[in-house]
Amino acid sequence: MRCPFCAHEDSQVKDSRPTEDGAAIRRRRQCEACGARFTTFERIQLRELTVLKSEDRRQPFERDKLLRSIEVACRKRGIAPARIEQLVSGIQRQLETQGDPEIQSSHIGALVMDALKGLDSVAYIRFASVYKDFREAKDFEDFAGNVSEAGRG
Known part of the structure; x- marks a missing residue:
């Protein structure tokens, strides 16, 4: 090394x-x-994964990039780093075992959204703001309102 x-x-x-x-x-x-x-x-590492981005661009899956994006969403939320590592490992395992070595970036985003939804609502909204490309405050309000309503149901 x-x-x-x-x-x-x-x-x-x-x-x-x-x-x-x-x-x-x-x-x-x-x-x-x-x-x-x-x-x-x-x-x-079970297999090499390729991420399919928009406009048919391809790039190798980077675990560290996934980890960083989740860490940003979880910043100052009091979530243990070990819990974040566990979440990332779980997502990576799901991707590696689903069979197809090429994965849509939107599928990865959806897996992260599902994982964060069960972990922390603020981290979930933070990640969604980037993933869903929020443009204005109303986008946050609408999404957060849906999260609050789902939590009451």
């Missing part, structure tokens, strides 16, 4: 343990050249 500090090719694993949800192995490493320590995560 290449050192992120000095770019040396070799590092030693000092400690390995599973993450809380068991979906990855956390490894503490030390660079043999500069002595810096850093952490890596090893995850199971």
Whole structure:
């Protein structure tokens, strides 16, 4: 594993343990050249996924991009990082096991919406504002009103 500090090719694993949800192995490493320590995560990847964007554009699925978008929606909501990791791992697992290696970006967005709806209503609305491309305050009001009504039903 290449050192992120000095770019040396070799590092030693000092400690390995599973993450809380068991979906990855956390490894503490030390660079043999500069002595810096850093952490890596090893995850199971069932298949290579391709995201189908608008206008038939394709790009490789990036777990970190999915994680970042959910973290932004959950910012300052008191949601444990481990819970967010678990949510992302669950979505990735769903995508990898559904059979088709090419996935519409809208399908990924819908999975995130479903997951956030059950986790936190504010994070759900934040994510929806980007996913559904809210243009004005009324869009937020209408959507939040629907969320509130659904919660009462």
